[in-house]
Amino acid sequence: METPGSQSSLHRANLERVVRAVRLAGSLTQAEIARTTGLSAATVSNIVRELRDNGTVQVTPTSSGGRRARSVALSGDAGIVVGVDFGHSHLRVAVGNLAHQVLAEQSEPIDVDASASEGFDRAEQLVARLVESTGIGRDKVLGVGLGVPGPIDMESGTLGSTAILPGWSGINPRQELTDRLGVPVQVDNDANLGALGELVWGSGRGVRDLAYIKVASGVGAGLVVDGRIYRGPGGTAGEIGHITLDESGPVCRCGNRGCLETFTAARYVLELLRGSHGDQLTVPRMVQLGREGDPGCRRVIGDVGRHIGMGVASLCNLLNPSRVVLGGDLAEAGELVLGPIRESVSRYAIPSAAQRLSVMPGALGPRAEVLGALALVLSEMGDSTLLDGNAGVDTPAFSA
Secondary structure, eight states, X not given: OOOTTXXXXXXXXXXXXXXXXXXXXXXXXXXXXXXXXXXXXXXXXXXXXXXXXXXXXXXXXXXXXXXXXXXXXXXXXXXXXXXXXXXXXXXXXXXXXTTSOXXXXXXXXXXXXXXXXXXXXXXXXXXXXXXXXXXXXXXXXXEEEEEESSOBOTTTOOBSOTTTOGGGTTOOHHHHHHHHHOSOEEEEEHHHHHHHXXXXXXXXXXXXXXXXXXXXXSEEEEEEETTXXXXXXXXXXXXXXXXXXXXXXXXXXXXXXXXXXXHXXXXXXXXXXXXXHOTTOOHHHHHHHHHTTOHHHHHHHHHHHHHHHHHHHHHHHHHOOSEEEEEXXXXXXXXXXXXXXXXXXXXXXXXXXXXXXXXXXXXXXXXXXXXXXXXXXXXXXXXXXXXXXXXXXXXXXXXX
C-alpha cells in the first residue's frame, strides 16, 4: 500500500503528471514535458523509459529547434475515443486515438430538432460503423464526447432550454447515449466544443484565453479562461447571443427584445434578402455571393459583423481575451465579416482590451465541434486507467 509522501506515491504522481501532459497535448518532446510538468530532465527521461517499456507511450525521433529530439505520445494501443456532434441539420462523428490522431470521420444530414430518438438511433449506428472501420476492437473505446446545439446543465447533463430543441424535451443527452453505447459520455454545448477543437487543433493553439464565436441558427460563445473552458455554475456562460443590443428591437425566442441573435442568426439575416434573392437562400450561398461581389449580401454580412463586434466588445471589457475565433458558415466570408467585427471592437471595447485582441476565422471549419468532442474526452479522462493498463477492460460493448 502506498502511503502519502512515500517514494512510491511520489513516483506514481510523477508518472501521472507525465501521462497527463502528453494526453492533453497529443505529443511532446521530453524537453517540453519537463517544462510543462516542472520535473527535471533526468526524471522525465527515466519516466518516459518506464512508460515506453510498459506500453503506455511510444517514442519516435524528431527535431526541435534544429536539434535532434524524441517525441512522446500515448501508445496507439492505449485506446480510442469518439466524438459526436449534433447540429440542427447534421450529425458528425469522429473516432480518434490518444495521440490526437483522427482515425475515421463522417457527417450525415439530419433534422435533429424533429426527434431526439431518431437522432440517437442514427448516432449509435454511425459510431458503431466508424469504430468498426478502424479495425480496433470496441472494447478499446474509452469514452465519448457529445455536442448539442444548446446550453447544458453540467450537473444533470440535461438541456438548459427546450426552446432551442423542442423535440428533445425531457431528454438527458448524456444518459441517453451512455445507455446506448455502454461507455462513459461527456456532454457540452457546441460552442464550448468548437472552442476546445480550435484550442487543441486550430486557430487557438498556443493561446490560454480566447472566445470562440459560432453564428448559425443561434449565436453562442465558447470561453477559454487560463486554458480551460469556462461554463459557469449553471452551464450557460457564453450565451452571447442574448446580449441586448436594442431593447425595442425584434422579439427573441428567449422572450427579450433586441438580442444580438435577432440581428445575426440565420433565420433573421436571410429574411433581409428574401425579396431580392428568394426564399431558398442559405448562409453558405449568401457568403459565396458576397465574396463574388453581390452588393446586398456584402451589406448584410458587414452589418452582421458589426453587430457581432458589439457583442465581442462586451466580452473584451469583461474577460479581456487575447483572441477571438469566428466559427460557423459565416467565417468563410473572411474579411467581409472580420473587418466589421474589428471595427466594432475598436469602437466599443476599452482601448487596452481592443489593442491586445486578435480576431481570426476558425481553422477547422465545420469539424471544430466534433474535434472538440474528442478533445473533451481526452481532457476529462483519468490517467490511472492508462497507467494500470486497463483501457477498455470490462467496458460493455455497444451494438452495431
